[in-house]
Amino acid sequence: MNTLAKIESAPPLPITVDDVLAARTRIAGAIVKTPTLISQTLSQMLGCNVYLKFENLQFTAAYKERGALNRLLQLDEASKTKGVIAASAGNHAQGLAYHGKRLGVPVTIVMPLTTPIIKVTQTRGHGATVVQYGEKFDDAYAHARLLEVEQGLTFIHPFDEPDIMAGQGTVALEMLEDAPEIDTLIIPIGGGGLFSGMATAARAMKPDIRLIGVQAELYPSMYDYIKGEHLPCDGDTLAEGIAVKQPGENTRLVVERLADDMLLVTERRLEEALSLLLQIEKTVVEGAGAAGLAALLTYREQFVGRNVGLVLTGGNIDTRLLANVLLRDLARSGRLARLRIILQDRPGALFHVARIFDQEAVNILELAHQRIFTNLPAKGLSLDVECETRDRAHLQRLIAALGEAGYEVAPIEVA
Template sequence: MATAVSIDRDTLPVTLADIEAAAARIMGSVVRTPTLHSQTLSQLTGAEVWLKFENHQFTAAYKERGALNTLLQMSPEARAKGVIAASAGNHAQGLAYHGNRLGIPVTIVMPKPTPTVKVMQTEGHGATVILEGETFDAAYAHARKLEAERGLTFVHPFDEPNIIAGQGTVALEMLADVPELDTLVIPIGGGGLLSGMGTAARGLKPGIELVGVQAELFPSMYAAVKHVDLACEGDTLAEGIAVKQPGTLTARIVEALVDDIVLVSERELEKALSLLLQIEKTVVEGAGAAGLAALLADPERFRGKNVGLVLTGGNIDTRLLANVLLRDLARSGRLARLRVRLQDRPGALFHVARIFHEEQVNIIEVYHQRVFTTLPAKGLITDIECETRDRAHLDRLMEALRAAGYEASLVELA
């Protein structure tokens, strides 16, 4: 068990009472998502695994909670003028959706490279979208400029007490539904979710273990709490938690309450996302898979514990989702690309295809390469994409090809 942490309510900006008040305030206007036990994931990891399906919110992410809690506490004058935020993700959609419901004008500033689908989704919820700058920092600076010029209220995605309190309602629901939870594994971007959930969980169950998870490519809160200097850059699947600079308030809360922060690799994120779709039949974005990725990466740490995971969101590009699933099939041996050296003569492809037939392997595509190769002019390389039942089936195919005298190798994934 984690050691109970003493919370100084005078120094931390959010209390259990704030989160309970937020829960009463937003009740009925956000989905009270289920917390369900996963028998298969429990068997797979050795822990008793409970999943909080925040991807079932209307905008498919928990961010609605903090956004709504903030909007409901604004004065009539501030509501009439409207709010502004810089976001290309779930915060934008949550704020836009609830602002539209409440009749509060919402302006969202997004970087110019933001995918069109995200712009359209946010506009579809009634917000005015302004594209400015090439980076999030540029969009953020422009949003703060418009805030001052137009008298708007800026709503920060994570470093604001009302946002943190709203996000903390996730933990209230989880512990009400599953009081026996003794460990919460929570994704961290800017730290708003972990700060809120950590405050609620410590207030209700002081000895609960709190573990934060970040992508290895963006270890910003990890670096802040452990007081080390680490680079934050790269193309991560978990773009929802790819934050270079954590919040000032959230860093204080996280450092005071959390037992540990762990980092997960891109491969672990891909595997977790794929498993959630295959086993739980639920779509999550990369950030939403981070908690399960942490369990898969270090099962011994969590073995025998009652672990709560938050599936924080389900907004993932369908093409990216397809790529992740195909890569997972390749790593498991069910999908493969074989590179076979052939002689450029009639019947060469027929003879190698016959081996695939004998081994009952389905050929999907065939690529001939005659020109861009180091082989002699009469040699060629053929890449064959195929489907097998599992890794053992693929190994039998490779053995049969080599036994027939073919030079064959697998084209491996990174």
């Protein structure tokens, strides 16, 4: 069977552009029409025109409330009275809770016991009843389906329902209306709800647009399905918002039909992208929100000269984790370093080392001596110096100066 015949005989997709257009009308006025802006700095850096859709500026700081609201608005009166339930450790929970409270619909969210306390607190703050159950999402999901039956609630899936997909698709409508020159969309994929909605709308508006899905390397579930691979799905990813082990039944049909390619990004690239967005655009995103830029950084040769649209899908990141990512980025760039210096344990040793740091105009942040837990001779010690430099070249000049003064120096590298 030829390709055209296969397409013609394929089953209809779960949603159409009309569903997305209807969703936009339905949710208008209750959702922020976030800006789509070109990033001059990223464009110059990457050799293509980079357009950013700031979905981290939604009230709940994520695009997820689009689909949640679209679904809630179509409940019958009995379902609204009884209430809804979902399993989520993140943005779907907050979007559902916020709009449920606005509409007077009781919302119950089942979260794993391992969910960060900030996400539990935020979801409760939006008026939802939070039930914590199990160590993993799968445990919470199973418990939510049990409570759905026991309490007569309506289950709302985070990605694998047509109404959810259609609501998320409104992101693409806004992007292509605000920046019709966009010829490529790079869209993060977890379960596939955002890609499904956006791809459906975008392909109808611009049939020749390139649609690229991106997943975290640790969770390549949709990538495996599309590419016929068997890469493992597990690990502690920065992009927990797209850490999904099993793609949706509905969403994978859309991704398979409409995606031009699927890409994977490493944790290091996710960290770099998140840090760049904060430094360049002065905007905070979570790991999943940085996935599109991470793909552009990794595969930049594929996008040279194109007009590329990226969705900053959310900004809900723990502040301590954000600090760690930024500090690790400073360390990789050479602006923050830890050096291990071998000294002789005698008066004045630290003074002579500190003098070299002063001569090279390097700021010392922290010192740590080690005399006991070391394999050095009894009269030797190691000194760990955490310091701040202007850039990697500045750091290399410091290391060279220490070496010329007779010191054995070893940088302690970040992974």
